[in-house]
């Protein structure tokens with residue numbers, strides 16, 4: 487039986503005391519353990535960012551690559567070995583900014599990966615610039631006179647682009663977050679968990695009080711996550727913030743439709759000897 491501790495390394499975290507990333511780290515480790523996934527059965531793909539720095543203290547097959555690019559790496563890992571649970575760890579900057587293109591097309595593809603967006607509504611690692619989810623009018627290091635653009639809603643983007651599991655969670659509600667993560671990781675297809683993550687350095691000083699006033703659990707209402715139009719509207723709520731599963735549907739995942747890997751993961755297949763001359767002759 488795996489335990490949450492199995493997903494820790496001997497490295498100490500460099501996150502600031504009070505960072506919301508700690509709650510997500512705990513929730514993720516607990517979710518994996520409760521699903522009885524061992525570290526060698528999971529691949530965690532980290533973006534560059536404060537959240538991505540966690541690559542050093544998460545034990546699993548980890549990859550820490552270029553900013554905005556964890557999704558294509560995760561997609562490729564899934565195609566190479568679809569027996570692995572593949573999880574992307576990215577910020578709102580990486581997921582919805584530099585990596586938007588990959589996000590959009592992986593939703594469409596419905597590849598079976600889980601994308602956890604550590605959404606602190608700004609670029610934290612690079613010291614407080616505006617990201618695509620920053621509130622309009624916000625003064626940040628990169629928008630000293632206030633941000634002009636309207637914020638991007640990652641939940642609505644995912645629903646529109648064909649993601650088959652879309653959810654929102656809160657970093658400080660670890661048990662609830664863990665349950666949402668368990669559902670997302672167990673889902674067959676592209677799953678998004680957008681986690682509202684307090685940053686104690688670059689968010690408003692009362693960010694936790696703001697979240698406490700606004701957040702409510704969808705399970706405490708009569709809401710059912712099976713209607714795309716209703717999910718889109720729910721995902722747009724701002725005065726109050728719903729946490730839980732907003733949308734889920736069944737659709738065959740990308741890797742399940744590939745005949746080449748339907749019987750055996752690519753990594754377990756024997757490499758066939760190919761006469762390269764036959765191939766080269768085709769180009770003559």
Ligand SMILES: Cc1ncc(C[n+]2csc(CCOP(=O)(O)OP(=O)(O)O)c2C)c(N)n1
Nearest residue numbers: 534535536537553577578579580609610611
């Ligand atoms: C290709 C590339 N572009 C830009 C950067 C600079 N950069 C590093 S992290 C980052 C954004 C971090 O914000 P986010 O993804 O939201 O993660 P957070 O630090 O808030 O967890 C940026 C712009 C980079 N390292 N590489």
Ligand code: SF4
Nearest residue numbers: 502505536610685686
């Ligand atoms: S700067 Fe913000 S997001 Fe980064 S470690 Fe500190 S509290 Fe967390």
